[in-house]
Amino acid sequence: MNWSETEIENEGEGQAAPAPAAPAINKDTGALFLGDTGRLPAEARRALCQLLAGPSVDAQRQPTQWTALLRHEDAVRSLLCELFLELVLDRDGGIAFTRQADTAELDSPTLLRSAPLTFIESVLLLHLRQQLAEADTRGERAVVEELELVEAMSIYQKNVSTDQAGYGKRVAAAIAKMRENQLLSKLRGSEDRYEISPALKLLFSAEDVQTLGEAYRQLREGEPAPAEAEAAGEGADE
CATH class of the missing domain: 1.10.10 (Arc Repressor Mutant, subunit A)
Incomplete structure (x- = not known):
């Protein structure tokens, strides 16, 4: 049976059942998409993605991400620490990038090649x-x-x-x-x-x-x- 070509009928009515409505995104919680449990606003997430994609966030070439990074620096630093990464940020030079945190003798995975x-x-x-x-x-x-x-x-x-x-x-x-x-x-x-x-x-x-x-x-x-x-x-x- 090909489900894509067969209508599912309600019992005794002979009519196709309406498609279930997609769950609504609750904007009050700050969710940006279905299943989103993140806490950072969209601008901070984009800056974080740019840091992880590399090689850097540059104030001249990426002013939007740079401004967002400065605004949410503490939160971004905390999330990077969860990945054993360190944020290197030079405000005067207008540049930021990530590097592996110095974990001494702690056995930690390496994400940056x-x-x-x-x-x-x-x-x-x-x-x-x-x-x-x-x-x-x-x-x-x-x-x-x-x-x-x-x-x-x-x-x-x-x-x-x-x-x-x-x-x-x-x-x-x-x-x-x-x-x-x-x-x-x-x-x-x-x-x-x-x-x-x-x-x-x-x-x-x-x-x-x-x-x-x-x-x-x-x-x-x-x-x-x-x-x-x-x-x-x-x-x-x-």
Whole structure:
């Protein structure tokens, strides 16, 4: 019997029974959909989803979610703690993201996947972090040109490959990855100029920059580069 093609009749009436009415959403309880037991308003949930989707919530690119995050910061922090996650928020820089909480010896699951950076990606990140620090000193936005980035990476070619064309493709792929993870944002009206995300200040401390800088200085002097850098980037969508 095909239920989709057969009408269910009321006994003794010969008429099709009316379809049951869908349960109404009780807006007084704050429910946003059927079965919703959440307590956060819609704007805060959207900000939380953006944090979990990654890589960040940016005040410039996502002003609505940023405002909602600041308004409901305590509640969002509490929910992230339930998942063994920590909210990293820089009000002055206008950037926020999540990272695994330091649970010490507590056995806790890992939700954010870490991907090892290639040598080229790691030195590109270091260069961007240094450019960001210099721009902060001048009180300016950190803006770079793609050609400038390619030239900055060229000094490491001898440590990686003698194939200039192949190396250029790898540098282009590293720049594309920075864009994909919103660490570089193309400026409006420009095809080759980018703004560096202030999130790098939170990902790499001044001590990290100094340590990595020294390591890569030694590499520039002739030592071969490792296949992968020890640094790893965190993000829910990697």
